[in-house]
């Protein structure tokens with residue numbers, strides 16, 4: 199079974215549904231709290247349904263682990279594969295009409311991040327697709343990608359997720375990194391921002407809040423590692439967590455070891 203072909207088909211169907219609601223007031227109609235703890239919005243649910251429809255068409259057996267409706271067993275042998283997804287990463291952007299949101303899908307044979315073997319992140323608005331398969335490199339629209347060589351924060355473009363109620367605490371930890379960094383960014387879809395590190399658009403992405411769900415970055419994790427980049431815990435350990443809608447992660451994604459060390463050195 200060629201999972202990559204199936205994921206590409208899924209993401210194209212999902213993209214079509216998402217763009218139907220992009221920037222429209224209907225996109226934000228709420229359907230209660232999802233498995234990941236956020237309100238499920240119309241735009242999230244139409245994307246997830248498109249994914250499930252394509253999986254059904256291909257008669258795949260898998261356990262779907264989704265940020266929206268949680269864990270769902272599909273087909274006669276659901277523990278053969280695990281499909282982890284955030285159908286819409288950057289829902290706020292999608293609802294508001296800000297052109298930066300992604301679909302992320304990861305496939306593994308066991309429900310752990312380190313076991314992801316096939317990954318796809320699709321930039322919905324720009325129709326750019328990042329893919330990776332274990333030991334086969336990472337690609338952007340089919341072209342091999344690699345991270346930047348930038349090592350100094352003084353020259354770097356660094357993404358940081360600041361969305362937390364405990365902003366004071368976060369800024370205190372990051373202050374020495376922030377004052378040294380040439381350009382700071384946050385675009386609002388972490389799955390895609392990690393892919394931006396993978397292809398050299400930015401040099402690092404930091405999310406040490408501990409509130410990001412693993413469903414958001416399961417696919418990006420394989421993509422950045424296969425591209426040759428780094429994605430580890432703030433302490434520098436392997437991100438080894440179960441794939442579950444409620445599982446949270448804190449991480450630093452970096453283009454290379456030198457810029458990672460520079461970030462770590464100045465982290466309080």
Ligand SMILES: [Mg+2]
Nearest residue numbers: 265284286287
């Ligand atoms: Mg989402």
